[in-house]
Amino acid sequence: MDGSDSAVLDESKDTSNHHRAGQIILSSTEMNRQEEEEHLDSSLPDEDDMDHDNLAVLDQVRSRTRSRPGYETIEWKVDDAENPKNWPKSKKHMVTALTSLLVLNSTIGSALPSLAIPFITAYFGIASQEQHVLPISVFLVGYVFGPLIWGPLSEHIGRRNLTLATFSSFTLLTMGCALAPSWPALLVLRFFAGVFAASPIAIVAGILADVFGDARERGRAFGIFMVVTTLGPLISPIISGYTADNIGWRWAFWVNLMFAGATLACVLFLPETYEPVLLERRARRLRAQDPERNKVVAPRELEETDLRQLLSVVLARPLRMLFTEPIVACCCAYLGLVYAVFYMSFQAYPIIYQGLYRLSPGETGLTYLSVAVGAAVALPIFWNWDGVLARAQARDAAWVRREEYRRLPLACIGGPLFVISLFWMGWSARPGVHFVVPLLAGIPFGMGMILIFFAILNYLVDAYEIFAASANAASSTSRSILAVVLPFATTRMFDRLGIAGACSLLGGLLAVMCVIPFIFIWKGEAIRARSKFCVALRERSEKLARRAQERRLRHEREEMREKARVDAQGLQTVEPQEV
Secondary structure: OOOOOOOOOEOOOOOOOOEEOOEEEEEHHHHHHHHHHHHOOOOOOOHHHHHHOOOHHHHOOOOEEOOOOOOEEEEOEOOOOOOHHHOOHHHHHHHHHHHHHHHHHHHHHHOOOHHHHHHHHHHHOOOOOHHHHHHHHHHHHHHHHHHHHHHHHHHHHOOHHHHHHHHHHHHHHHHHHHOOOOHHHHHHHHHHHHHHHHHHHHHHHHHHHHHOOOHHHHHHHHHHHHHHHHHHHHHHHHHHHHHHHHOOOHHHHHHHHHHHHHHHHHHOOOOOOOHHHHHHHHHHHHHHHOHHHOOEEOHHHHEEOOHHHHHHHHOOHHHHHHHHOHHHHHHHHHHHHHHHHHHHHHHHHHHHHHHHOOOOHHHHHHOOHHHHHHHHHHHHHHHHHHHHHHHHHHOOOHHHHOHHHHHOHHHHHHHHHHHHHHHHHHHHOOOOOOOHHHHHOHHHHHHHHHHHHHHHHHHHHHHOHHHHHHHHHHHHHHHHHHHHHHHHHHHHHHHHHHHHHHHHHHHHHHHHHOOHHHHHHHHHHHHHHOOHHHHHHHHHHHHHHHHHHHHHHHHHHHHHHHHHHHHHHHHHHOOOOOO
C-alpha cells in the first residue's frame, strides 16, 4: 500500500478511452457509480459508515476530500514508471544512499560537542557541572519538537522540498555554532540545529516506505538507515576529541559544516517520492499540455485542509498515535530507554576511560568504535533473518503472516545482549583490569541496540505503513525526551553509585523492558485486534483491494462485450459463400 489515501492500484490494460498517457483517469460519474455498487456490499465498511465504525479513525488522520462533479481523477497504474515503487533499482539505491547521508549528518551533529565540552565550558567560563550536558541536551530537545512538525508535514506537502529546506537550515546553523560568540548563543543555535536536524530522522522512514513496496526490500533499506543512525553519534566523539584537543573546539563544527555542505550538494539530486505530490504534478502537466482536459485533477487537489485542521489533524497525528495506540506507546517507551542509555554513554565513557584509565580525549573517542563494530555486525544478522523470512514466505508458512513473528525475534535477541553489555561494562571497569575488557562490552552494546531498533521500528512500519512517518515521528520524539532528561542524572549517578552500581541500575531497568517483544509475540495479534488504528487500516486495505478487483472484473467484462460486438459486426459484413 502506498502513502496516498486516495491512490488505488489498477492492473487493467490501457484500452479504454479514459486510459491515456500511462495513467488511469476515472470520471466523477464512474467513481460515484463504483461507490454506490460498493455500498450494496455489506461485507466491508462503506465510506458513509466511517464516523460509526473502525474506519472513523481515518477521518481523524487525513484531509477532508470535497466532491467535484464533472472532474476526472488520475491514479497510478500498477506498472506506472513514475510511481516510486516502480523505479529502477539503481534509482532506489541512489535514494537510499542520499537519505543515509542526510541521516549521518543529522546524527553526527547530535553528539558532536561530546568530548569538546570541557574545552567549550572552559572557554566560556561555565563552572556548573549540570550545564556541561546542555550542548547535547538542547540539540536533543530540538529532536523532540522537530519530528512533530517534519514527519506529518512531509505527508502533507511532500518530501523533497521540505528536506532541502530543513537541511539547508541545519547547515547554516552548524556554521553559526562554529562562530558562536557566547554560551547562550551556542545553546540557542544548537537547539534550532536540532529542530532542523530532526527532519531526516522523521522523513526518511516515509521516503523508504514511498520507494520500496516490497516488505523485504524496505526492511533491508531500513536496516541501512538504522546502522547509519547509530554510526553518526559514534563518529562525533572522534571528531570532537581530536579537534578540540589539538586545533580548538570550534573546528569540530567546521568539520561538520564541510561534510554538511558536501552532502547538501548531493541532496539536490534527491527526487520527490511522495505519491500524492507526484500525481498532482502529473495532473498539472496534463492540463498544461491539453487545455481541453482542464478538469483532470489528482486526488490531492480534491483535499481541503485549513490551518485549524492542519494543526489538529496533520501535526497532532504523532501525539494521537503515541497516546491512543498501545503498540506505539510500548515501542516508544522501550526505544526511549535504549536511546537514552546510548546518549548517557557520551558522559559515561569519559568517566570510565578518561577518569579511570587516563586516556586522552582523542583516545576516548576511539573507544566508541567497539560500539560501531557491534552495530555493523548487526546488519548481516538482520539480512540473514530477512533471508529466513523470504524462504518461509516462499513455503507460505503460517507464522510468517504475523507481523510479530516477522520482526520481533531480532529484538528478543538484541534486548538480552544490550542488558548483558551494561553489566559487563559496569563490573569489569575497575583498577587492575585492562581497559580493553570493558571496551569489548561495546560490541554487544552496539549489536543489541541495533537489533532492538531494527525489529521495533520495522514492526511499526509494517503496522502503520501509510502513516510510517508519523509513527516514526512519535517514536523519535518520545525517545528524544528521555535522551534529554536522563543524561542530566548521569554524572551524579556514577558519582554516588559508582561505575558498577550505575551500570547495574540501567541494566536492571532494561531487563524489565526487554520483555516487551516477548509479550507482543505472545499477545500481539490480540492487541492489534483491539487497536482502532490497525483495524481501520486493515479494513481500508481490504476495501481498496476489493475496488481494484471489481475494476479489473468490470474491465474484463467490457473487453468481452467489445470483442463480441466486433465479432458480430464481422459476421454481418461477410457475404455468404456460394457452394
